[in-house]
Amino acid sequence: MNRHFQPSAFGASSTRDIRRRIKSVKNTRQITKAMELVAASKMKKAQQLAVAGHPYAALLCDMLAALSHRVERLEHPFFAARPVKTRGILLITTDRGLCGPLNSNLLRVVTEIQEPTKYVCIGRKGTQFLGRTKRDLVADFTVSDKTPFAEIRPAAEYLIKLFLDGEVDTVEVLFSYYRNTLVQVPLLLPLLPLVNLEESIERVRKQKGAGESAVKRDDREMLFEPDAAIVFEALLPLFLNREIYQCVLDAKASEHSARMVAMKTAKDNASKLLDSLTLEYNKARQAGITAEILEISASQMAQSA
Amino acid sequence: MPLLLEIVTPEGRVYSDTVDTVVLPTAQGEIGILPGHLPVLTQLEAGELRVQKGNTQESLACGRGFAEIAGDKVSVLAEQAINIAAIDESAVENAVRRAEEALKEKQTLAPDEVERLEGVMRFAYAQLDLKRRRRG
Numbered sequence: 001m002n003r004h005f006q007p008s009a010f011g012a013s014s015t016r017d018i019r020r021r022i023k024s025v026k027n028t029r030q031i032t033k034a035m036e037l038v039a040a041s042k043m044k045k046a047q048q049l050a051v052a053g054h055p056y057a058a059l060l061c062d063m064l065a066a067l068s069h070r071v072e073r074l075e076h077p078f079f080a081a082r083p084v085k086t087r088g089i090l091l092i093t094t095d096r097g098l099c100g101p102l103n104s105n106l107l108r109v110v111t112e113i114q115e116p117t118k119y120v121c122i123g124r125k126g127t128q129f130l131g132r133t134k135r136d137l138v139a140d141f142t143v144s145d146k147t148p149f150a151e152i153r154p155a156a157e158y159l160i161k162l163f164l165d166g167e168v169d170t171v172e173v174l175f176s177y178y179r180n181t182l183v184q185v186p187l188l189l190p191l192l193p194l195v196n197l198e199e200s201i202e203r204v205r206k207q208k209g210a211g212e213s214a215v216k217r218d219d220r221e222m223l224f225e226p227d228a229a230i231v232f233e234a235l236l237p238l239f240l241n242r243e244i245y246q247c248v249l250d251a252k253a254s255e256h257s258a259r260m261v262a263m264k265t266a267k268d269n270a271s272k273l274l275d276s277l278t279l280e281y282n283k284a285r286q287a288g289i290t291a292e293i294l295e296i297s298a299s300q301m302a303q304s305a
Numbered sequence: 306m307p308l309l310l311e312i313v314t315p316e317g318r319v320y321s322d323t324v325d326t327v328v329l330p331t332a333q334g335e336i337g338i339l340p341g342h343l344p345v346l347t348q349l350e351a352g353e354l355r356v357q358k359g360n361t362q363e364s365l366a367c368g369r370g371f372a373e374i375a376g377d378k379v380s381v382l383a384e385q386a387i388n389i390a391a392i393d394e395s396a397v398e399n400a401v402r403r404a405e406e407a408l409k410e411k412q413t414l415a416p417d418e419v420e421r422l423e424g425v426m427r428f429a430y431a432q433l434d435l436k437r438r439r440r441g
Contacts, residue, residue, distance in 0.1 A: 049316075052316060052317035052318075053315055053316070053317070055311075055313045055317070055318045056313045056314060056315050056317075056318075056382065059311075059313050059373070059380050059382050060382060062373065062380070063346060063371060063373050063382065066346060066373070066375075067346065148316075149315040149316065149384075153421075221343075221344070222344040222345065222346060222375070223343055223344065223345045223346070223347075224345070224346050224347070225331060225332070225333060225345060225346070225347040225348065226332060226333060226348065228346075230348070231346055231347070231348060231371065234348060234371075235371065238382075242315065245315065
Protein backbone atom coordinates (compact mmCIF):
# COMPACT_ATOMS: atom_id res chain seq x y z
CA MET A 1 0.00 0.00 0.00
CA ASN A 2 2.88 2.23 0.80
CA ARG A 3 3.92 2.72 -2.80
CA HIS A 4 0.69 4.53 -3.66
CA PHE A 5 1.78 7.53 -1.71
CA GLN A 6 4.24 10.00 -3.10
CA PRO A 7 5.94 12.50 -0.84
CA SER A 8 3.78 15.58 -0.76
CA ALA A 9 1.97 17.74 1.80
CA PHE A 10 0.06 14.70 3.12
CA GLY A 11 2.75 12.34 2.15
CA ALA A 12 3.93 8.96 3.31
CA SER A 13 5.70 10.23 6.39
CA SER A 14 2.54 11.63 7.96
CA THR A 15 0.41 8.60 7.09
CA ARG A 16 3.10 6.32 8.41
CA ASP A 17 3.19 8.27 11.66
CA ILE A 18 -0.54 7.98 11.98
CA ARG A 19 -0.45 4.29 11.31
CA ARG A 20 2.22 3.83 13.94
CA ARG A 21 0.09 5.67 16.46
CA ILE A 22 -2.97 3.64 15.54
CA LYS A 23 -1.02 0.49 16.19
CA SER A 24 0.19 1.62 19.61
CA VAL A 25 -3.26 2.83 20.65
CA LYS A 26 -4.67 -0.52 19.59
CA ASN A 27 -2.15 -2.25 21.82
CA THR A 28 -3.04 -0.02 24.73
CA ARG A 29 -6.70 -0.77 24.21
CA GLN A 30 -6.04 -4.47 24.22
CA ILE A 31 -4.06 -4.31 27.44
CA THR A 32 -6.59 -2.16 29.24
CA LYS A 33 -9.38 -4.41 28.06
CA ALA A 34 -7.61 -7.46 29.47
CA MET A 35 -6.95 -5.68 32.75
CA GLU A 36 -10.58 -4.67 32.97
CA LEU A 37 -11.72 -8.26 32.59
CA VAL A 38 -9.23 -9.50 35.17
CA ALA A 39 -10.27 -6.81 37.63
CA ALA A 40 -13.94 -7.64 37.06
CA SER A 41 -13.49 -11.29 37.93
CA LYS A 42 -11.35 -10.44 40.96
CA MET A 43 -13.95 -7.96 42.08
CA LYS A 44 -16.64 -10.60 41.96
CA LYS A 45 -14.52 -12.91 44.09
CA ALA A 46 -13.76 -10.18 46.59
CA GLN A 47 -17.44 -9.35 46.90
CA GLN A 48 -18.35 -12.98 47.46
CA LEU A 49 -15.72 -13.23 50.16
CA ALA A 50 -17.07 -10.12 51.85
CA VAL A 51 -20.58 -11.54 51.83
CA ALA A 52 -19.49 -15.01 52.97
CA GLY A 53 -18.22 -13.56 56.23
CA HIS A 54 -21.49 -11.89 57.17
CA PRO A 55 -23.12 -14.80 59.07
CA TYR A 56 -20.00 -15.08 61.22
CA ALA A 57 -20.04 -11.38 62.01
CA ALA A 58 -23.75 -11.44 62.76
CA LEU A 59 -23.41 -14.37 65.15
CA LEU A 60 -20.42 -12.80 66.85
CA CYS A 61 -22.44 -9.63 67.37
CA ASP A 62 -25.39 -11.57 68.74
CA MET A 63 -23.16 -13.24 71.29
CA LEU A 64 -21.50 -10.00 72.29
CA ALA A 65 -24.83 -8.26 72.58
CA ALA A 66 -26.12 -11.03 74.83
CA LEU A 67 -23.05 -10.69 76.99
CA SER A 68 -22.50 -6.97 77.00
CA HIS A 69 -25.15 -6.06 79.56
CA ARG A 70 -24.21 -8.98 81.78
CA VAL A 71 -20.59 -8.19 82.34
CA GLU A 72 -18.94 -5.48 84.36
CA ARG A 73 -16.67 -4.53 81.54
CA LEU A 74 -15.02 -1.34 82.60
CA GLU A 75 -12.07 -3.33 83.89
CA HIS A 76 -11.14 -4.67 80.50
CA PRO A 77 -8.25 -2.73 78.94
CA PHE A 78 -10.06 -2.50 75.59
CA PHE A 79 -12.54 -0.11 77.12
CA ALA A 80 -10.05 2.15 78.86
CA ALA A 81 -10.06 5.48 77.05
CA ARG A 82 -6.81 7.32 77.73
CA PRO A 83 -5.81 10.84 76.76
CA VAL A 84 -4.69 10.53 73.16
CA LYS A 85 -0.99 11.24 72.80
CA THR A 86 -0.24 8.97 69.86
CA ARG A 87 -2.77 7.70 67.40
CA GLY A 88 -2.38 4.29 65.85
CA ILE A 89 -3.62 3.96 62.29
CA LEU A 90 -3.81 0.89 60.11
CA LEU A 91 -3.55 2.13 56.54
CA ILE A 92 -4.89 -0.27 53.92
CA THR A 93 -3.86 0.63 50.37
CA THR A 94 -3.36 -1.36 47.20
CA ASP A 95 -0.15 -3.05 46.15
CA ARG A 96 -0.32 -1.84 42.58
CA GLY A 97 -1.35 1.35 40.84
CA LEU A 98 -3.68 1.87 37.87
CA CYS A 99 -6.73 1.99 40.04
CA GLY A 100 -7.93 5.54 39.61
CA PRO A 101 -7.88 8.00 42.50
CA LEU A 102 -8.25 5.29 45.16
CA ASN A 103 -4.83 5.60 46.78
CA SER A 104 -4.46 9.35 46.39
CA ASN A 105 -7.80 9.85 48.14
CA LEU A 106 -6.59 7.73 51.06
CA LEU A 107 -3.22 9.42 51.23
CA ARG A 108 -4.81 12.86 51.23
CA VAL A 109 -6.55 11.88 54.45
CA VAL A 110 -3.16 10.89 55.84
CA THR A 111 -1.63 14.28 55.00
CA GLU A 112 -4.42 16.01 56.89
CA ILE A 113 -3.54 14.21 60.13
CA GLN A 114 -1.43 16.53 62.25
CA GLU A 115 -1.20 14.69 65.56
CA PRO A 116 1.68 12.33 66.30
CA THR A 117 0.67 9.04 64.76
CA LYS A 118 2.14 5.59 64.38
CA TYR A 119 1.23 3.79 61.19
CA VAL A 120 0.84 0.13 60.38
CA CYS A 121 0.50 -0.58 56.71
CA ILE A 122 -1.11 -3.15 54.47
CA GLY A 123 -0.31 -2.58 50.80
CA ARG A 124 2.85 -1.40 49.10
CA LYS A 125 1.55 1.99 47.93
CA GLY A 126 0.95 3.13 51.48
CA THR A 127 4.32 1.88 52.66
CA GLN A 128 6.07 3.80 49.88
CA PHE A 129 4.15 6.97 50.63
CA LEU A 130 4.85 6.86 54.36
CA GLY A 131 8.50 6.19 53.70
CA ARG A 132 8.72 9.10 51.25
CA THR A 133 7.03 11.56 53.56
CA LYS A 134 9.03 10.36 56.58
CA ARG A 135 6.09 9.37 58.71
CA ASP A 136 6.32 6.96 61.59
CA LEU A 137 5.75 3.57 60.00
CA VAL A 138 6.11 0.85 62.62
CA ALA A 139 5.19 -2.25 60.64
CA ASP A 140 3.89 -3.34 57.30
CA PHE A 141 2.13 -6.52 56.29
CA THR A 142 1.39 -8.01 52.90
CA VAL A 143 -1.89 -9.66 52.04
CA SER A 144 -2.41 -11.73 48.93
CA ASP A 145 -5.41 -11.32 46.65
CA LYS A 146 -7.18 -14.33 48.12
CA THR A 147 -7.22 -12.60 51.53
CA PRO A 148 -7.41 -15.61 53.84
CA PHE A 149 -8.26 -14.83 57.46
CA ALA A 150 -4.91 -16.23 58.55
CA GLU A 151 -3.02 -13.44 56.75
CA ILE A 152 -4.89 -10.66 58.52
CA ARG A 153 -4.52 -12.13 61.97
CA PRO A 154 -0.89 -11.16 62.60
CA ALA A 155 -1.65 -7.55 61.63
CA ALA A 156 -4.72 -7.40 63.85
CA GLU A 157 -2.93 -8.96 66.79
CA TYR A 158 0.03 -6.65 66.36
CA LEU A 159 -2.25 -3.61 66.49
CA ILE A 160 -4.00 -4.86 69.60
CA LYS A 161 -0.64 -5.48 71.22
CA LEU A 162 0.51 -1.94 70.41
CA PHE A 163 -2.62 -0.64 72.09
CA LEU A 164 -2.28 -2.84 75.17
CA ASP A 165 1.40 -1.95 75.56
CA GLY A 166 0.52 1.73 75.55
CA GLU A 167 2.53 2.45 72.39
CA VAL A 168 -0.56 3.97 70.84
CA ASP A 169 -3.68 5.33 72.50
CA THR A 170 -6.16 4.63 69.74
CA VAL A 171 -6.47 2.06 66.99
CA GLU A 172 -8.09 3.30 63.81
CA VAL A 173 -8.36 1.80 60.36
CA LEU A 174 -8.07 3.92 57.23
CA PHE A 175 -9.32 2.12 54.13
CA SER A 176 -11.48 2.61 51.05
CA TYR A 177 -15.00 1.78 52.04
CA TYR A 178 -16.78 -0.10 49.28
CA ARG A 179 -20.12 1.56 48.69
CA ASN A 180 -20.71 0.21 45.19
CA THR A 181 -18.80 -0.47 42.02
CA LEU A 182 -18.54 3.21 41.15
CA VAL A 183 -18.22 4.78 44.57
CA GLN A 184 -15.48 4.07 47.06
CA VAL A 185 -14.83 6.54 49.83
CA PRO A 186 -11.87 6.77 52.21
CA LEU A 187 -13.08 5.93 55.70
CA LEU A 188 -11.30 6.37 59.03
CA LEU A 189 -12.88 3.87 61.38
CA PRO A 190 -12.05 4.03 65.10
CA LEU A 191 -11.78 0.58 66.70
CA LEU A 192 -10.04 0.96 70.04
CA PRO A 193 -10.76 1.98 72.70
CA LEU A 194 -14.20 0.49 72.45
CA VAL A 195 -15.94 3.52 73.86
CA ASN A 196 -19.29 2.30 72.79
CA LEU A 197 -19.55 -1.39 72.12
CA GLU A 198 -23.28 -1.26 71.50
CA GLU A 199 -22.73 1.30 68.79
CA SER A 200 -20.12 -0.86 67.07
CA ILE A 201 -22.39 -3.87 67.25
CA GLU A 202 -25.25 -1.84 65.87
CA ARG A 203 -23.09 -0.60 63.00
CA VAL A 204 -22.02 -4.11 62.03
CA ARG A 205 -25.60 -5.30 62.17
CA LYS A 206 -26.77 -2.49 59.96
CA GLN A 207 -24.15 -3.39 57.37
CA LYS A 208 -25.40 -6.92 57.26
CA GLY A 209 -28.98 -5.91 56.63
CA ALA A 210 -30.02 -7.22 60.06
CA GLY A 211 -32.54 -9.68 58.69
CA GLU A 212 -31.19 -12.28 61.10
CA SER A 213 -33.30 -11.47 64.11
CA ALA A 214 -36.35 -13.17 62.59
CA VAL A 215 -35.58 -16.21 64.71
CA LYS A 216 -37.71 -16.48 67.82
CA ARG A 217 -35.93 -14.82 70.70
CA ASP A 218 -35.52 -16.67 73.91
CA ASP A 219 -36.19 -14.52 76.96
CA ARG A 220 -35.14 -17.03 79.54
CA GLU A 221 -32.04 -16.25 81.58
CA MET A 222 -28.92 -17.19 79.65
CA LEU A 223 -26.26 -19.42 81.19
CA PHE A 224 -22.59 -18.82 80.53
CA GLU A 225 -19.92 -21.47 80.67
CA PRO A 226 -17.33 -21.37 82.16
CA ASP A 227 -18.49 -17.87 83.16
CA ALA A 228 -19.63 -14.69 81.49
CA ALA A 229 -16.46 -12.69 82.01
CA ILE A 230 -14.21 -15.40 80.57
CA VAL A 231 -16.37 -15.87 77.50
CA PHE A 232 -16.59 -12.14 77.01
CA GLU A 233 -12.85 -11.73 77.21
CA ALA A 234 -12.31 -14.53 74.73
CA LEU A 235 -14.84 -13.08 72.31
CA LEU A 236 -13.55 -9.52 72.22
CA PRO A 237 -10.29 -10.15 70.33
CA LEU A 238 -12.27 -12.25 67.86
CA PHE A 239 -14.57 -9.31 67.32
CA LEU A 240 -11.67 -6.95 66.64
CA ASN A 241 -9.91 -9.41 64.33
CA ARG A 242 -13.12 -9.83 62.45
CA GLU A 243 -13.64 -6.07 62.14
CA ILE A 244 -10.15 -5.58 60.74
CA TYR A 245 -10.65 -8.53 58.39
CA GLN A 246 -13.86 -6.96 57.11
CA CYS A 247 -12.02 -3.69 56.45
CA VAL A 248 -9.40 -5.52 54.42
CA LEU A 249 -12.07 -7.33 52.43
CA ASP A 250 -13.78 -4.02 51.75
CA ALA A 251 -10.50 -2.48 50.65
CA LYS A 252 -9.89 -5.38 48.28
CA ALA A 253 -13.33 -5.08 46.74
CA SER A 254 -12.77 -1.33 46.36
CA GLU A 255 -9.41 -1.86 44.73
CA HIS A 256 -10.68 -4.24 42.11
CA SER A 257 -13.77 -2.25 41.26
CA ALA A 258 -11.79 1.00 41.07
CA ARG A 259 -9.31 -0.69 38.78
CA MET A 260 -12.09 -2.08 36.66
CA VAL A 261 -13.68 1.35 36.25
CA ALA A 262 -10.33 3.02 35.54
CA MET A 263 -9.49 0.42 32.93
CA LYS A 264 -12.90 0.72 31.33
CA THR A 265 -12.43 4.47 31.00
CA ALA A 266 -8.98 3.94 29.54
CA LYS A 267 -10.35 1.42 27.07
CA ASP A 268 -13.14 3.78 26.00
CA ASN A 269 -10.67 6.62 25.58
CA ALA A 270 -8.44 4.42 23.47
CA SER A 271 -11.40 3.50 21.27
CA LYS A 272 -12.30 7.17 20.81
CA LEU A 273 -8.72 8.07 19.99
CA LEU A 274 -8.59 5.20 17.56
CA ASP A 275 -11.70 6.46 15.78
CA SER A 276 -10.34 9.96 15.33
CA LEU A 277 -6.94 8.65 14.27
CA THR A 278 -8.52 6.39 11.68
CA LEU A 279 -10.50 9.34 10.35
CA GLU A 280 -7.36 11.42 10.15
CA TYR A 281 -5.51 8.60 8.44
CA ASN A 282 -8.22 8.18 5.82
CA LYS A 283 -8.27 11.91 5.20
CA ALA A 284 -4.51 11.95 4.71
CA ARG A 285 -4.69 8.98 2.38
CA GLN A 286 -7.47 10.58 0.35
CA ALA A 287 -5.54 13.85 0.15
CA GLY A 288 -2.53 11.90 -1.14
CA ILE A 289 -4.60 10.27 -3.86
CA THR A 290 -6.17 13.59 -4.86
CA ALA A 291 -2.77 15.21 -5.07
CA GLU A 292 -1.52 12.35 -7.24
CA ILE A 293 -4.44 12.65 -9.67
CA LEU A 294 -3.92 16.36 -9.81
CA GLU A 295 -0.28 15.89 -10.69
CA ILE A 296 -1.05 13.29 -13.37
CA SER A 297 -3.78 15.34 -14.99
CA ALA A 298 -1.65 18.49 -14.82
CA SER A 299 1.23 16.77 -16.59
CA GLN A 300 -1.20 15.32 -19.15
CA MET A 301 -2.60 18.76 -19.88
CA ALA A 302 0.92 20.13 -20.18
CA GLN A 303 1.81 17.39 -22.71
CA SER A 304 -1.31 17.81 -24.84
CA ALA A 305 -0.96 21.63 -24.83
CA MET B 306 -39.85 -29.77 67.66
CA PRO B 307 -36.48 -30.00 65.94
CA LEU B 308 -33.37 -28.00 66.62
CA LEU B 309 -31.82 -25.65 64.09
CA LEU B 310 -28.06 -26.14 63.93
CA GLU B 311 -25.84 -23.56 62.31
CA ILE B 312 -22.05 -23.61 62.08
CA VAL B 313 -20.29 -20.51 60.83
CA THR B 314 -16.61 -19.74 60.25
CA PRO B 315 -14.98 -16.51 59.05
CA GLU B 316 -14.94 -17.94 55.53
CA GLY B 317 -18.65 -18.64 55.46
CA ARG B 318 -21.56 -20.70 56.77
CA VAL B 319 -20.52 -24.34 56.60
CA TYR B 320 -23.54 -26.13 58.06
CA SER B 321 -27.19 -25.22 58.42
CA ASP B 322 -29.87 -27.83 58.98
CA THR B 323 -32.63 -28.95 61.33
CA VAL B 324 -31.55 -31.81 63.57
CA ASP B 325 -32.86 -33.78 66.55
CA THR B 326 -29.94 -33.64 68.96
CA VAL B 327 -26.44 -32.18 69.04
CA VAL B 328 -23.47 -33.13 71.21
CA LEU B 329 -21.00 -30.29 71.66
CA PRO B 330 -17.39 -30.58 72.89
CA THR B 331 -17.27 -27.73 75.42
CA ALA B 332 -14.37 -26.63 77.56
CA GLN B 333 -15.83 -28.60 80.48
CA GLY B 334 -16.73 -31.79 78.70
CA GLU B 335 -19.33 -32.83 76.20
CA ILE B 336 -22.86 -31.59 76.53
CA GLY B 337 -25.85 -32.96 74.68
CA ILE B 338 -28.45 -30.50 73.47
CA LEU B 339 -32.10 -31.44 73.07
CA PRO B 340 -34.89 -29.16 71.95
CA GLY B 341 -36.06 -26.86 74.72
CA HIS B 342 -32.61 -26.54 76.25
CA LEU B 343 -31.91 -23.56 78.50
CA PRO B 344 -30.15 -20.70 76.73
CA VAL B 345 -26.42 -21.20 77.07
CA LEU B 346 -23.35 -19.47 75.73
CA THR B 347 -20.30 -21.68 76.03
CA GLN B 348 -16.72 -22.07 74.91
CA LEU B 349 -15.93 -25.01 72.66
CA GLU B 350 -12.76 -27.05 72.51
CA ALA B 351 -11.47 -28.58 69.31
CA GLY B 352 -13.13 -31.92 68.94
CA GLU B 353 -16.05 -33.87 67.63
CA LEU B 354 -19.51 -32.45 67.17
CA ARG B 355 -22.11 -35.20 66.85
CA VAL B 356 -25.44 -34.65 65.19
CA GLN B 357 -28.43 -36.99 65.37
CA LYS B 358 -30.99 -36.52 62.69
CA GLY B 359 -33.76 -39.11 62.42
CA ASN B 360 -31.95 -42.39 62.18
CA THR B 361 -28.74 -41.02 60.75
CA GLN B 362 -25.81 -39.78 62.75
CA GLU B 363 -23.31 -37.29 61.46
CA SER B 364 -19.98 -36.20 62.88
CA LEU B 365 -18.14 -32.98 62.30
CA ALA B 366 -14.71 -31.98 63.46
CA CYS B 367 -14.53 -28.42 64.67
CA GLY B 368 -11.82 -26.12 65.95
CA ARG B 369 -12.00 -23.93 69.04
CA GLY B 370 -14.87 -21.57 69.23
CA PHE B 371 -18.15 -20.72 70.89
CA ALA B 372 -21.68 -22.04 70.84
CA GLU B 373 -24.88 -20.22 71.56
CA ILE B 374 -28.07 -22.08 72.30
CA ALA B 375 -31.15 -19.92 72.29
CA GLY B 376 -34.72 -20.77 71.44
CA ASP B 377 -34.12 -24.13 69.76
CA LYS B 378 -31.37 -22.66 67.68
CA VAL B 379 -27.80 -23.86 68.15
CA SER B 380 -25.25 -21.51 66.62
CA VAL B 381 -21.64 -22.59 66.56
CA LEU B 382 -18.94 -20.03 65.94
CA ALA B 383 -15.65 -21.70 65.10
CA GLU B 384 -12.48 -20.87 63.26
CA GLN B 385 -12.76 -24.09 61.30
CA ALA B 386 -15.21 -26.95 60.92
CA ILE B 387 -15.28 -29.87 58.55
CA ASN B 388 -17.56 -32.80 57.85
CA ILE B 389 -16.02 -36.18 58.56
CA ALA B 390 -16.57 -37.38 55.03
CA ALA B 391 -14.62 -34.44 53.67
CA ILE B 392 -11.51 -35.02 55.78
CA ASP B 393 -8.45 -35.66 53.68
CA GLU B 394 -6.26 -37.74 55.94
CA SER B 395 -2.95 -37.22 54.16
CA ALA B 396 -3.46 -33.45 54.03
CA VAL B 397 -4.19 -33.42 57.74
CA GLU B 398 -1.14 -35.53 58.48
CA ASN B 399 0.97 -33.10 56.50
CA ALA B 400 -0.49 -30.21 58.46
CA VAL B 401 0.36 -31.98 61.71
CA ARG B 402 3.91 -32.60 60.54
CA ARG B 403 4.40 -28.99 59.52
CA ALA B 404 3.00 -27.70 62.80
CA GLU B 405 5.16 -30.11 64.81
CA GLU B 406 8.26 -29.01 62.99
CA ALA B 407 7.47 -25.37 63.59
CA LEU B 408 6.80 -26.07 67.24
CA LYS B 409 10.23 -27.70 67.69
CA GLU B 410 11.74 -24.23 67.61
CA LYS B 411 9.39 -23.17 70.33
CA GLN B 412 11.90 -20.89 72.01
CA THR B 413 12.32 -18.74 68.94
CA LEU B 414 8.61 -18.39 68.27
CA ALA B 415 6.36 -15.68 69.62
CA PRO B 416 3.95 -17.00 72.24
CA ASP B 417 0.86 -16.20 70.19
CA GLU B 418 2.37 -18.05 67.23
CA VAL B 419 2.87 -21.09 69.44
CA GLU B 420 -0.72 -20.83 70.54
CA ARG B 421 -1.92 -20.60 66.96
CA LEU B 422 0.09 -23.67 65.93
CA GLU B 423 -1.23 -25.60 68.89
CA GLY B 424 -4.71 -24.68 67.75
CA VAL B 425 -3.91 -26.07 64.31
CA MET B 426 -2.64 -29.28 65.90
CA ARG B 427 -5.69 -29.69 68.09
CA PHE B 428 -8.01 -29.31 65.13
CA ALA B 429 -5.89 -31.68 63.05
CA TYR B 430 -5.77 -34.32 65.76
CA ALA B 431 -9.51 -34.06 66.26
CA GLN B 432 -9.99 -34.71 62.55
CA LEU B 433 -7.60 -37.67 62.44
CA ASP B 434 -9.01 -39.23 65.56
CA LEU B 435 -12.53 -39.07 64.18
CA LYS B 436 -11.62 -40.38 60.77
CA ARG B 437 -9.81 -43.38 62.19
CA ARG B 438 -12.48 -44.22 64.69
CA ARG B 439 -15.08 -44.10 61.97
CA ARG B 440 -13.12 -46.60 59.92
CA GLY B 441 -12.17 -48.96 62.81
